[in-house]
Amino acid sequence: MTWRTSRLRDKRRILAYLESDEVYAAYAIGDLEPGMFDQSSFVGAETGGHLRGLILHFRGLDVPALLLMGDPEGVGAILKTELRPQRVYLTYRQEHELIAAQFYTWDEAVPMWRMVVRPEGFRPAGQQCTRLGTDHMSQLKQLYAIGGADAFSPAQVQQGVFYGVLIDDDLVAAAGTHLVSETYGVAAVGNVFVHPGYRRRGYGTAATSAVTAELQTLGARLVILNVAQDNTAAIHTYERLGFERYCPFFECPIATAIPRPADT
Numbered sequence: 001m002t003w004r005t006s007r008l009r010d011k012r013r014i015l016a017y018l019e020s021d022e023v024y025a026a027y028a029i030g031d032l033e034p035g036m037f038d039q040s041s042f043v044g045a046e047t048g049g050h051l052r053g054l055i056l057h058f059r060g061l062d063v064p065a066l067l068l069m070g071d072p073e074g075v076g077a078i079l080k081t082e083l084r085p086q087r088v089y090l091t092y093r094q095e096h097e098l099i100a101a102q103f104y105t106w107d108e109a110v111p112m113w114r115m116v117v118r119p120e121g122f123r124p125a126g127q128q129c130t131r132l133g134t135d136h137m138s139q140l141k142q143l144y145a146i147g148g149a150d151a152f153s154p155a156q157v158q159q160g161v162f163y164g165v166l167i168d169d170d171l172v173a174a175a176g177t178h179l180v181s182e183t184y185g186v187a188a189v190g191n192v193f194v195h196p197g198y199r200r201r202g203y204g205t206a207a208t209s210a211v212t213a214e215l216q217t218l219g220a221r222l223v224i225l226n227v228a229q230d231n232t233a234a235i236h237t238y239e240r241l242g243f244e245r246y247c248p249f250f251e252c253p254i255a256t257a258i259p260r261p262a263d264t
Helices: 011-021 026-030 072-081 094-103 134-146 154-159 203-217 232-240
Strands: 004-008 040-047 050-058 065-070 087-092 104-106 110-117 130-132 162-167 170-181 186-194 222-228 244-257
Touching: 004 072, 011 026, 011 040, 011 050, 011 065, 026 050, 026 065, 026 170, 026 186, 040 072, 050 072, 065 072, 065 094, 072 094, 087 094, 087 104, 094 104, 094 244, 110 232, 130 170, 134 154, 134 162, 134 170, 134 186, 154 170, 162 203, 170 203, 186 203, 203 222, 203 232, 222 232, 232 244
Parallel strands: 065 087, 186 222
Antiparallel strands: 004 040, 040 050, 050 065, 087 244, 104 244, 110 222, 110 244, 130 162, 162 170, 170 186
């Protein structure tokens, strides 16, 4: 099979391909937003005149993200000829693993679930939460520091939706967003964390519910989240709210490109 690889700049064409698997591609769809698009490189692989594989390289993170999507042979053609950044946060589905391993090495591949809820399937929790803003930044930083704070950035509060549970003015639980795309109607919930001393009281469920409800009010037709496959408690929490498991995939927090023969 002959593959033709090229950089993609036409948002309509990129979107049409991403929508073929829009739940898995939700983050990439959000990266079509102005500002995000400028930090993104979309590269496609065509055969027979049809786009059948795509890689997104998003440079707006400390460790840039690399998303693999579509036909594994097409993905391999892109990595071979067009795009192989040195150090990335790699996301791929099972069918891409053998191809990815030809071009990257990693210490850990974390099995994940992509979960999704649509407005008609959402089952909100009844507990009240507090809308969090920049005036809660210090409390958010302190709470997330307990859990490692590896996915939290203050800019997310300014640009996204955050809710929390306050007990005697102490923030004991919070949930927020990684992505809000009003243009394309997709959003991603993240930064869900409950202080260890306040778990099993429904606080994480309540905060996640409040964030999801506001996202849907803003017009999100898809609200997604990522959760480790071995985190059964979190999975059950999300399922109670109506989230469904869509597809398994893998995250490699640090993947390093294997040098080309000419580079050694």
